[in-house]
Amino acid sequence: MATLLDYCSLVRSKNAGPFTLTFDFMCRDEHTYRALVETGFLSRELFAGLFGADEGQVLVVNHPLALAVKVSLPRPIVQGDLRDSDCYAGQQYAPLMAMKLPELC
Template sequence: MTAPLTELADVIRSKNTGPYELTLDIIFTEREQYDLVKRERAINRALIADLYHLPPDDVGEPIFYDPAKAVKVNLRRPLASGSVGDTDVYGAQQHGPLLTMVLPTP
């Protein structure tokens, strides 16, 4: 079985990691769901690269943080924060592609 990420996580957000990187954060509601995603590596570089139309080299390895039931993924920004053409200086509007993600459920 699968379910949309929006039904499985309390927090889905993006933010600046610095002028050249963005961080994506997902904090799951249930421990069992988090453990399944971590065990199966259901969130991985290839999936994020596909969602964001990026080369895999622009996506960091997911970081799983057990105490918070959270996954963090860093992305290389296509433009430096605040440079000409940047549409999101704070990186707070870049989580949209995550909202389309569907994950296996326990």
């Protein structure tokens, strides 16, 4: 089985304002971009489950010209709240890194 790093040259999470969490998945080439999109791994269901969001509030956007996928959703905790353990949201991608995807063909 493969991981996201077999498909992507860059995986990151960050804030898109104090209320929105966003993820960027940038692929090495067109082949790996198409393969990643075809797996269906980066789904609304996955992110809703991981971050307790409503599926209807999760936005998955494929950017074929940039060989990238962007996922945005409401932050589970507003940035700067006393319970916010990751103010810049730079560590939110970590649970995704150990998940298994189909091998690249």
